[in-house]
Amino acid sequence: MRASPLFAAVRAEFALPVGFPAAVLAEAAAAADRPPVDGPGRVDATDLELVTIDPPGSKDLDQALGVVRRDHGFRVHYAIADLGRVVVPGGALDEEARRRGQTIYLPDGSVPLHPPVLSEAAASLLPDGPRAAVLWTIDLDDTAEPVSVDVRRAVVRSRARLDYAGVQADVDAGRVHPAVAALPELGPLRRAHAVRRGAVELELPEQEVVPDGAGGWTLRARRRLDVEAWNAEISLLTGMAAGRIMLDAGIGLLRTLPAPEPPALETFRRATRELGFAWAPGASAAEVLAGLPADDPAALAVRRAATTLLRGAGYAAFDREAGVPPPDDAGHGGIGAPYAHVTAPLRRLADRFCTELCLAVTAGAEPPAWVREALPLLPDVMAESDAFAAKVDRACLDRAEAALLAGCLGEEFEAVALRPGGAEGEPGEIYVPDPPVLARCTGALTAGAVVRVRLVAAEAATGRIEFVAVS
Incomplete structure (x- = not known):
């Protein structure tokens, strides 16, 4: 996508980097040349039916998904790009990724965490050949509760690069790619579990800056499709499994959000009733939000009021062996369970470290020393990166809104x-x-x-x- 003067000011204001240092590019190119099957202990899973589902045009594909029905439940295969294979600890690529923290997305292009030769080619789960991956296999019972989790390094082959709108159209027409044939059944079951856990889903309209077809930019509002919600539930399922693995092992990095304090809940309950919506005795905020009508002005105000329940997000690193226990409140209030980032390593730094921890723990091995050393530093790195990315995103939206309205x-x-x-x-x-x-x-x-x-x-x-x- 061509660069835009409208967002060039944002890039300058935030001093966003242009390109990568030569040493980083050289290291990335060398890593890209290595075959995906190198290294011990990597299983051949190229026979699995897997597809990626992302926004149209995406090339940094972190996840490939397969969901199948079994006699007594479901099996989820979730292949995640294996960045541990291509990033040398302490090398130039590792140091640059630690400085960046995550990919920054602007309407006219991204500032990637890793060089495109990796993030959009060799390490991305594109359907043009075998790729190295970390394969999560999660079995669930008939009620969609997980009963077993396995994680290991593998070689996989995505069958297709799909987008949300296309998959949603297929679902609505009664035809679904074999790789995700059971997703329309599993997705709603997992969403129902989320509501019972108390997961707070705001479902506010999402503002999107898009080309206007005449060389400029415009705004559109989009609501999340059912397929997007189902796909997100699989990612959350994996992240919750990772969080549990690390808590049981006494070492890890959790994404945390305090549960809402009683005064905040009472304020939200009062606002909901004042806006004309009943709050049944014993109902949770999650259940109230899930029951709101989709297109109602008062419901929109309720959803906006619920944002006060989602304050205080952060990261908690712990290592019991080093004398740092897990936090007393290890959960994520917006998800309703402990949770860790493992599903987007191409775009987010923390995922690579959390993935290596899960691989080591499930294999009965010691966590890598370089991961253990980095753990105390990661919460600040990720918190600063998240805040920075949010500021860039808001600045792009503000400028797009103002440019669109300037003549009005x-x-x-x-x-x-x-x-x-x-x-x-x-x-x-x-x-x-x-x-x-x-x-x-x-x-x-x-x-x-x-x-x-x-x-x-x-x-x-x-x-x-x-x-x-x-x-």
């Missing part, structure tokens, strides 16, 4: 009031469906109400947007 000063729009302003003149928050813009708004707002607002500022250079409620 003084015009009025219909919006949903998500949050009223503060007592001291602090602006409230609105969502404008067309074009899909999330913005601050001054004036009288009632959460959940459909209101008229006037655009009074839109600065493409800074991303500043201001609306005022029309009385």
